[in-house]
Amino acid sequence: MWALGVIAYILLCGFPPFRSRDRRQSELFQMIKTGxxxxxxxxxxxxxxxxxxxxxxxxxxxKAARLTAIDVLCHAWVLSRGGSQRQEQEQQTDSAALKDEQSRLRDQLVAEAAAAIEEFSKLKASSLYGGVT
Known part of the structure; x- marks a missing residue:
């Protein structure tokens, strides 16, 4: 369970919970020993x-005071699937914005493809009739 705490810490912020500011190994070990x-x-x-x-x-x-695996599974943060209501709303907003952007890009690509087809048709027609018009 200790390792789970270390991993959760790293996943949430990007670096380990125990660090010596002066990079002294003895200080690091002391921080780990004392938590x-x-x-x-x-x-x-x-x-x-x-x-x-x-x-x-x-x-x-x-170790006796530390959460057990069952305790972790019943913890409020785990039961909320690691997010808050605000975070879920933000994710939904982000998802909607992404869908809007995808739709806008799709429309833009369709318009560009239509313009390219029209241009190609003009070039093909001009070559069929003997030159540039």
Whole structure:
């Protein structure tokens, strides 16, 4: 479960929870042993409180106090499928915008194809009648 907490942390912000500012291995090991980590801004500003709560409850040094697999599956963040209602609305808005853009591009391609066919027809007709008109 500890490893799940580390992986979740990395997936949500892009870097591991335990880092030595001075790149000292002894400091890094001490941070891991004590479970000392933080949520650095701006990397964590967009992450929900339930997601942070899950990580907090997984990165607990005392194994007996750490969440179990069943606890994780019943956690609010997991049950919400990792998103908030606002995030779901944003995804729906993004999806609608993407569909609109696809439709606009399709219409543009159809118009360009029609113009190309018309131009080709003119060139073909001019060559059939002996030259440029």
């Amino acid at each position: 000392t980590f933080e949520y650095l801004s701006p990397y964590w500003d967009h992450v929900s409180a339930p997601a942070k709560d899950l990580i907090n409850r997984l990165l607990v040094v005392d």
